[in-house]
Amino acid sequence: MRPLLLLPLLITTASAADAVITYDEHIKPIFREHCLKCHGEDEQKADLNLANFTAVLKGGSGDKAVVAGRASTSLLFKAITAEDDAERMPPKKAAIPAPQIELIRQWIQGGLRESSASKSLVAARDTSFKAATALNFDGPPPMPESLPAFTPPQLKRPLPVIAMAASPRAPLIAVAGHEHVRLLDATTQQEIGALPFPEGQPNVIRFSRDGRVLMVAGGKPVQSGSVVLFEVKSGKRLTSVGDETDAVISADLSPDQKLIALGGSGKIVKVYGTDDGKLRHKLTKHTDWITALAFSPDGKSLASADRAGGIHLWDGTSGGILLTLAEHKAAVRALAWRSDSHMLASGGEDGLLIWWDTTDGWPAITNTNAHPPVRPAGYYGKLPNGVLALAFGPQGELLSAGRDKQVRLWAADGRALKSFASETALPLQTSITFDGKGLFAGDAAGAVRFWTTAN
Structure with missing residues (x-):
């Protein structure tokens, strides 16, 4: 079979996004539109205030609302993406639009930056590959040499390659x-x-x-x-x-x-x-x-x-x-x-x-x-x-x-x-x-x- 031409793949992942999402520029306007009536300076249901960055990090009576780098485990993100209408925030309203939810997700994943001058709260990690010490094996690489005679079952059509x-x-x-x-x-x-x-x-x-x-x-x-x-x-x-x-x-x-x-x-x-x-x-x-x-x-x-x-x-x-x-x-x-x-x-x-x-x-x-x-x-x-x-x-x-x-x-x-x-x-x-x-x-x-x- 001839090798196929390999083409570059252009995909942007959450970990490699170029844009820096910040609370001041991107997230607070979303909270103002959907959340501050119940979680603002005047009222804080569940003791959660989303009107300022420090209060967001503090969280509420249900523990921390956001965990830097872990949108999927952040209580706030779980609340706005819940599939059950009775559990999803904001209550008794349409769900927050998907593009705005994605901004919140990227903000959390990116390390909860307050402004463009802020540093990510996610500690840098070394993901580089370090080759393990090569193992020494005796003899040439094993290849089949004298397999027993075997005739595979005849099928009307090939089975899927499961393994x-x-x-x-x-x-x-x-x-x-x-x-x-x-x-x-x-x-x-x-x-x-x-x-x-x-x-x-x-x-x-x-x-x-x-x-x-x-x-x-x-x-x-x-x-x-x-x-x-x-x-x-x-x-x-x-x-x-x-x-x-x-x-x-x-x-x-x-x-x-x-x-x-x-x-x-x-x-x-x-x-x-x-x-x-x-x-x-x-x-x-x-x-x-x-x-x-x-x-x-x-x-x-x-x-x-x-x-x-x-x-x-x-x-x-x-x-x-x-x-x-x-x-x-x-x-x-x-x-x-x-x-x-x-x-x-x-x-x-x-x-x-x-x-x-x-x-x-x-x-x-x-x-x-x-x-x-x-x-x-x-x-x-x-x-x-x-x-x-x-x-x-x-x-x-x-x-x-x-x-x-x-x-x-x-x-x-x-x-x-x-x-x-x-x-x-x-x-x-x-x-x-x-x-x-x-x-x-x-x-x-x-x-x-x-x-x-x-x-």
Whole structure:
């Protein structure tokens, strides 16, 4: 397949907006128009005064009204964006116009500046990528050599590419098929073999850090689910863990290959040992299906996400809770760790693409419109704006796929670099080759598309 022409992507994110939004110039006029009758100098319902900057920062009887850099957790922003008419402010009136709400959001995200001469109240963070020490592995990069004979099931039409992964050391891509996994040469884009997965549909595929082991997780809905480890070179089944009563829909293998975490409709993250297949931990803070799991490259943390938008960080060894990352308001579809273990990226059906600083759980970079949909002529309903897949590259770059049928490449600091159209169908999975030169996306029509980063 011929590489597609890569075109620059022009998207302005909240973290990179050029305009400085201030209380004096932009926000106070909005408060004067909509809020000061109940929250001004003459009357302060809930002890909240929005008529001057100092009072806004002080907040009211319900605690702080605004939190610098966190619009989604600020009480004031929650009040003016509530979907329930009875809860939304101002009461018994039309909602504040969307452009004005966006100004308030940008003001909060930008650090609550009082005037153009004021400094942001959000402390500067170092989001730069710091390459981890290269790991030394014995022998050449693992590639399939003597796979057992296997004939994949014949289907009337290809299944959607639900799972896909790239080897961290070799030009090898693994792609989910019906009861099997296809292995593609990333250089030629040709299939070089397949591994049977009679357990059912592969929903998750991961390579070990040394590229020698392939993890495949999945099963049959409402029947069974498990995780299988294969040796990449020979295709030999190494072990199988888990005996679920429903298909596994999220899983990952720890960097040292000693643990497997899995999750699904049971709302519980289970961590098994690979040596004996026994259960090590049950992680129980989630309230909905577990949609994504990812061990940090250094093995110190395990990130888990659910269908309600919840994300938790756990100790990668003991299973103890470390942090709760509260920002998404809809299902989280993807988690990805940067190779330095400093940043965790999350993407969800709410359209948010977030780079989290995992030292304290702060959303260091937030893109609220990473995959903006194009509104068809004559269409007036709400358009889907979800982020469906994420994959980090070797230099901290991030590849995302969204419901706008675009695959996008982002720099380590969140800048948009390039955009590619998934012309055949909705892109569901993304991968970046070990050298960062090849970009892959699998779509809902079963096609795997390839691009190169070379201009």
